[in-house]
Amino acid sequence: MKFKRSQLERHFPILGWSKTYSRDTLTSDLVAAVIVTIMLIPQSLAYALLAGLPAEMGLYASILPLVAYAIFGTSRALAVGPVAVVSLMTAAAVGNLALQGTAEYVIAAITLAFISGLILTVMGLFRLGFLANFLSHPVIAGFITASGILIAFSQLKHILGVDAHGHNLIDLIGSLIAHLPETSIFTLLIGLMALGFLFWVRKGLKPMLLNTGMAPRLADILAKAGPVAAVAVTTLVVWIFDLENHGVRIVGEVPMGLPPLSMPSFSADIWSSLFVSALLISVIGFVESVSVATTLAAKKRQRIDPDQELVGLGTSNIAAAISGGYPVTGGFARSVVNFDAGAETPAAGAFTAIGIAFAALLLTPLLFFLPKATLAATIIVAVLSLVDFSILKKTWTYSRVDFAAVAATIVLTLGLGVETGVSAGVVLSLGLFLYKTSRPHVAEVGLVPGTQHFRNILRHKVETHASLVSLRIDESLYFANARFLENYLLNRVACEQPIRNVVLMCSAVNEIDLSALETLEELNRRLGDMDIKLHLSEVKGPVMDRLKRSHFLDHLTGQVFLAQYDAMVALTPSADTERA
Known part of the structure; x- marks a missing residue:
């Protein structure tokens, strides 16, 4: 009643x-x-x-x-x-x-x-x-x-x-x-x-x-x-x-x-x-x-x-x-x-x-x-x-x-x-909506000294490592911006730096649609061909649930970390840490 x-x-x-x-x-x-x-x-x-x-x-x-x-x-x-x-x-x-x-x-x-x-x-x-x-x-x-x-x-x-x-x-x-x-x-x-x-x-x-x-x-x-x-x-x-x-x-x-x-x-x-x-x-x-x-x-x-x-x-x-x-x-x-x-x-x-x-x-x-x-x-x-x-x-x-x-x-x-x-x-x-979301803000981040927080390397004095690239994606991934992320990441790793690991920090990603998933699969394959492992961190529960229903995680060359700090500890020799 x-x-x-x-x-x-x-x-x-x-x-x-x-x-x-x-x-x-x-x-x-x-x-x-x-x-x-x-x-x-x-x-x-x-x-x-x-x-x-x-x-x-x-x-x-x-x-x-x-x-x-x-x-x-x-x-x-x-x-x-x-x-x-x-x-x-x-x-x-x-x-x-x-x-x-x-x-x-x-x-x-x-x-x-x-x-x-x-x-x-x-x-x-x-x-x-x-x-x-x-x-x-x-x-x-x-x-x-x-x-x-x-x-x-x-x-x-x-x-x-x-x-x-x-x-x-x-x-x-x-x-x-x-x-x-x-x-x-x-x-x-x-x-x-x-x-x-x-x-x-x-x-x-x-x-x-x-x-x-x-x-x-x-x-x-x-x-x-x-x-x-x-x-x-x-x-x-x-x-x-x-x-x-x-x-x-x-x-x-x-x-x-x-x-x-x-x-x-x-x-x-x-x-x-x-x-x-x-x-x-x-x-x-x-x-x-x-x-x-x-x-x-x-x-x-x-x-x-x-x-x-x-x-x-x-x-x-x-x-x-x-x-x-x-x-x-x-x-x-x-x-x-x-x-x-x-x-x-x-x-x-x-x-x-x-x-x-x-x-x-x-x-x-x-x-x-x-x-x-x-x-x-x-x-x-x-x-x-x-x-x-x-x-x-x-x-x-x-x-x-x-x-x-x-x-x-x-x-x-x-x-x-x-x-x-x-x-x-x-x-x-x-x-306007499509234009703004098709070019999401992507920041390369590093560790703030003495903390477990990560911030934009262009705005803060942070710790980074030459073999690790950490990118924070500040937008959900869907068909309109998936190619932008792909181009951004591939351009970033095309350098003389001895990169061995790439971590996508997904704390701001609320959804990954099928087009974006296919892009991630292609990035995983192409980075693998370059002997670079792809990792994810801070993936939200609903996004992870959807990823588990695909074969992406089975073929992922790297790992999924609960926190970005965990990823940096696991992938970075602390003695070689540099200041940026």
Whole structure:
């Protein structure tokens, strides 16, 4: 029974945290839900605009997915919903299939969410969360920075009130310049005022309220309500002064009511066209989400289950697809707000969903005169926090290889578009991993005098012997680096030194695959032809177990030593020891 209960709680985390749910926890979750709801209403509308979808789809994508994550997710603070990068990727993917504003465009976005949900759920059920580890953080940071720039530039058309298009920075800038003479003065004024107000709210409103003696919790709520105030004021201004008839573009009619039941398309052509995009959205969304969730969980000494997070995000996307939404993931800004507001459990997300549902049910008629310039300003202020050029300085200082990968990701994303950029990021991450592991660090080591420790002969004063070469391999051996080791070792013994023994110190080797085993067998044979014995030392148990299942140890010309010191004592006449 205990086993079954633990298994159920692993797949349905709600069964775990709900057992200790209390009145105090309820109060904390409700307060957090109020703050996040206030923040999410304008954000959801804005991100739907970014994705090229009707505004109400942003609200729909913020209701049922939150409920699904509350049931299946493991993070106590992660807030799921539309985010800037995924919205941009949705626009890029769906824009290849249908024209913006058509029914086919909406169906394609719903289908994209469904496919992404299936991919994430299947990955979670098969416990494939580790695959996200192959995406290097610098490359992801570079992609998100470039995406933030693209998103900001893509929204300038709404600030200016012009028609401008483009999937990359060059096309966007060219289109904006070409349409600059068509700028709507009233739209520009509204956009600039909204931008200025939102930037001020982000940094200055809360300190000002605290200086007046206001309670910190109330000041925080009012500061988070800044975008709502911008929406309300600019909507009122457009309505009072009839600015719609003076060139200011508005959201227009937003259907009132709860999310409708929707179905994705099951057309093979649409699925084949969207699958790669859905896979990229799934991977990027998961990496961003699990990074945020892990960071927030660590602050409260909690843990998350990456594989169950895949299921939580997968079911959230499926929920979005069946309720008229589009792809979602865990957002950084809203999750931090949720955490800072005191959310104790995923129930805070469910309460937020109720708040968004209330807005969709009763408040949407008030959005008719909402200027698109205000939503664009909301997006610009939100995404500029994603832009982090310091990653270039950090990688340049620390690793030129990492810098090259980050710079290439940024340039390709800006120059060729978001899909090419994220694809390049994935390829570069894998390429970076293969490059680094294909050239493992191999150090020739010697004995530190007066100890049994061995260190690099180039860094320390150590004892060596002319007839013995000890090499420490600082990487697992597999098909990509086996030839490197072979060339390194053969070059090392090709000298006038009277070498009789070679010891491979394997303390850092966690695995030897079949290709590497064949290389070791060839090295053993070739060294034997040169009258040099090959030895191993400090081989880990699992590696030794696998070697015993082969014939390598039967043909090994030397021995396997428990410790490198044992090898040196056995193979080196102490009287002839030299200092290096």
